[in-house]
Amino acid sequence: MRIAKIPSLNWLRVFEAAARHQSFARAGKELSMSAAAVSQQILALETHLGRPLFERAANRINLTSEGGDFLPTVQASLGAIESKAESLFARQRIDRVTLLASQLMAMSWLPRVLADFEAANPAIRVDLLVEGTQRKVDPDLVIRFGEEPHLVRHPTWLMGMSHVVMCRKEDTARIGSLEDLLSFRLYDVASHAIGWTALLNHNFGPQPGRHLKLETVDTTPLSLMMVSQGLGLAIGHLPVCGPIAAALGLVVCPFVPRTPGPGNYYLEQPQDRPQRPSVGRLERALQEAAHASMRIGAQPAGAEDGR
Amino acid sequence: MRIAKIPSLNWLRVFEAAARHQSFARAGKELSMSAAAVSQQILALETHLGRPLFERAANRINLTSEGGDFLPTVQASLGAIESKAESLFARQRIDRVTLLASQLMAMSWLPRVLADFEAANPAIRVDLLVEGTQRKVDPDLVIRFGEEPHLVRHPTWLMGMSHVVMCRKEDTARIGSLEDLLSFRLYDVASHAIGWTALLNHNFGPQPGRHLKLETVDTTPLSLMMVSQGLGLAIGHLPVCGPIAAALGLVVCPFVPRTPGPGNYYLEQPQDRPQRPSVGRLERALQEAAHASMRIGAQPAGAEDGR
DNA sequence: CCTGAGGCTAAGCTGAGCTTAGCCTGATGC
DNA sequence: GCATCAGGCTAAGCTCAGCTTAGCCTCAGG
Incomplete structure (x- = not known):
């Protein structure tokens, strides 16, 4: 067993804290340990090294000359390792x-x-x-x-947000009148306050008696998916739905003006x-x-x- | 939990050895551990630091750049602590x-x-x-x-060794003849080949019919103790028994010549x-x-x- | 004299650290 | 292509280092 091969980093850490505080109790408080545990660790280190590092009075401790000689190296080395680890690894914390x-x-x-x-x-x-x-x-x-x-x-x-009508690029030329528009299936999103009825009323006036091929789906992304499959038209909210519409190859239908929403x-x-x-x-x-x-x-x- | 507070000195020691050897198995051999234990310690350190220190190939390891950056500080600090402990404490080893x-x-x-x-x-x-x-x-x-x-x-x-007769200082003057000598109780040591009979024969010739007050004890120190109490005379082996005889206040009886023993x-x-x-x-x-x-x-x- | 601070020892509990066993991959030799 | 070896990984189980609590002692201060 080699003297120099110290088994525990914690022995050194405890030694350094006890020396700094000149007290096992205060070292324990700093390290969140009981004073008894500090005492045992110091004793273990002293036993390993074969020399006392502290002189004990009844309820006080004093660093021995050997303890005092050892302390600077321990402090410097512990400090070097910790600061290096901090600079290399703590900075990488997400x-x-x-x-x-x-x-x-x-x-x-x-x-x-x-x-x-x-x-x-x-x-x-x-x-x-x-x-x-x-x-x-x-x-x-x-x-x-x-x-x-x-x-x-x-x-x-x-x-x-603004409301627009999303259609496939190739369907753009086919929509030149309201009749063309109404020939498509019109996807409504269940949770939206503004749907096709309101949009058409707003842009083309009331359309009593006109039959709308309305279809309700749960979410806007789903409605846009349907459009991209050539199954109809859907209302898009810009600028939010821009990226997904683009990803699906959809464009704004130019026949229907962009309508500011509430x-x-x-x-x-x-x-x-x-x-x-x-x-x-x-x-x-x-x-x-x-x-x-x-x-x-x-x-x-x-x-x-x-x- | 602070990244910089590394729980185990052994983690660092194992890391250093594995890096030096570029092998967990060889590091384990050097540190008298199994490769599995080395692997687990490195993994514990990496988990603590949040970054890999080694890249693993199927059955090889390579130091990462971070591991490489950490290594010099670890080596220097471990080395500083060990050499300081060695110089301060190993020299004191009895x-x-x-x-x-x-x-x-x-x-x-x-x-x-x-x-x-x-x-x-x-x-x-x-x-x-x-x-x-x-x-x-x-x-x-x-x-x-x-x-x-x-x-x-x-x-x-x-x-x-030489055989001499040990007596108290105050008895020296009382021993001027063989009769004086034989008036004392003569202590023999059980385990000694040469006793009073042989010593007297050697110095004074055969003494048939002479009654010797022989007393047997187990050890020479005990026989000398008896002499110091005024209970008789004993044979001493010089130079060995010199110090103890002196401590007991005994002197060599000048009447009996110093007799080389075998x-x-x-x-x-x-x-x-x-x-x-x-x-x-x-x-x-x-x-x-x-x-x-x-x-x-x-x-x-x-x-x-x-x- | 009493109280509080602080070090020590003993006893008991827990989990870190170790081992062994078995699996996998890559390299090498036949 | 197959067999063997080296070496890293994971899982499971054992052991003891490291911790806590309890109680004792000494010293200092009121």
């Missing part, structure tokens, strides 16, 4: 932020935005939670949608805890991305710049 | 040498000799074993006594292991002390120089 959003947001607009955000912030990872799923996680940030008019002036307002997206976060820097950074990134989307209209890629 | 000797040697001649030896060699401690005790220890060195004539030329011969002390050690430097040093010290004793005759202190 800061996770959880974001809750609707399915359309999660599937359409957010993937690109979050990918860009994570690329620009390697130490931050966004866990995206979709509304309606069963996951019981308390999100750091939520993207909400509301139709109350005052939301336009909400401090964390993100973006408004809805607004905004950000919300828990009131019970302070905002972390990473959460704030994500918030700003979302707002910048939304602003950019609003500015270029966020139409499907194939319609504008090949992006 | 090298224990076990010496087996007779009770007379152990009680009389050896105490002073060994005390001087230990004073001159602070890193060596002699554990003295007495013949006849129950201790089951394998001695590094044995002082043996033998009466074969060829022992004088033994390579580790220590000293010869016995010799010599050193013996186990053949099954190499001689350690400390054992060799003790051997030389014993021979020097014996030589010095033979030169000055090693009579009781009170008889010569007050020492």
Whole structure:
């Protein structure tokens, strides 16, 4: 057994703390250990080295000269290892932020935005939670949608929305009149306040007696899927549905004007805890991305710049 | 939990060895551990730090860049602690040498000799074993006594012996004739080949019809104790019994000439292991002390120089 | 004298650290 | 292509280092 091969790093750590504090009890408090455990560790180290490191008085300790000679090397070496580990590995720790959003947001607009955000912030990872799923996680940030008019002036307002009609690129030339439009199956989303009836009324006036081939589906992404299969037309919300529409090869039908809607997206976060820097950074990134989307209209890629 | 607070010194030691060997198996061999244990320790360290330190191929490992960045600090720090502990504490390690000797040697001649030896060699401690005790220890060195004539030329011969009569100082003047001598009780030691009968025959010729007040005891120290109590006379072996006789206040009776005996002390050690430097040093010290004793005759202190 | 701080020892519990066994992959030799 | 060897991995089981609590002792202070 070699004297120099000290079995436990913790022996050294305890020795250093006891020497610094000149007290086993205070060392134990710093290291979250009982004083008895500190005493035993020091004794183990002393037994291993064959020399006392501390002189004991009834309820006090004093560093021996040998203990004093050993201490600087121990302190320097423990410090070197710890600071090196800190600089090499602690910096690599990922800061996770959880974001809750609707399915359309999660599937359409957010993937690109979050990918860009994570690329620009390697130490931050966004866990995206979709509304309606069963996951019981308390999100750091939520993207909400509301139709109350005052939301336009909400401090964390993100973006408004416009209604457009999404069709396949090859169907664009076939829609030149209202009759052409009504020859298609028209997909409505169950949860949306504004559907085909309202949209047509708004743009073409009341249409009593006109038969609409309405079909109801549960979500916007699903309706757009149907359109991409050549099964009909659907209402899209820009700029949110832009990316997914583009991915599906859909374009805005030019026959129907772009119609501003009453809805607004905004950000919300828990009131019970302070905002972390990473959460704030994500918030700003979302707002910048939304602003950019609003500015270029966020139409499907194939319609504008090949992006 | 802080990344920098690494729980185990052994993790670092294993990491360093694996990195140096580029192999868990060879590191395990060096550290007397199984490769599986090495693997688990490295994995524990990697899990703690949150990053891999080694890339694994099917049956090979390669240090990662992070592992490579960490290694020099670990090596330097482990090295600093170990070399400091070595220089501070290993030098203080006592090298224990076990010496087996007779009770007379152990009680009389050896105490002073060994005390001087230990004073001159602070890193060596002699554990003295007495013949006849129950201790089951394998001695590094044995002082043996033998009466074969060829022992004088033994390579580790220590000293010869002379027979003298030990008496109290105040009894010296009372012993001027053989009759005076025979008026005392004469203590024989059971295990000695040479006793009072042989000694008197040798110095005064055969004494048929002379009644000797012989008394037998087990050991020489005991016979000398009796003499010091005024209970009689005993035969002493010089130079061995010099110190104990002096301690008891005894002197050599000048009426009986000093009689060379056939016995010799010599050193013996186990053949099954190499001689350690400390054992060799003790051997030389014993021979020097014996030589010095033979030169000055090693009579009781009170008889010569007050020492 | 009493109380509190602090070190020590003993006894008991727990999980870190080790071993063995068996599986897998890659390299090498026949 | 097959067999063998080297070496890393995982799982399961055993052991003892490391911890806690309890109780004792000494010293200092009120």
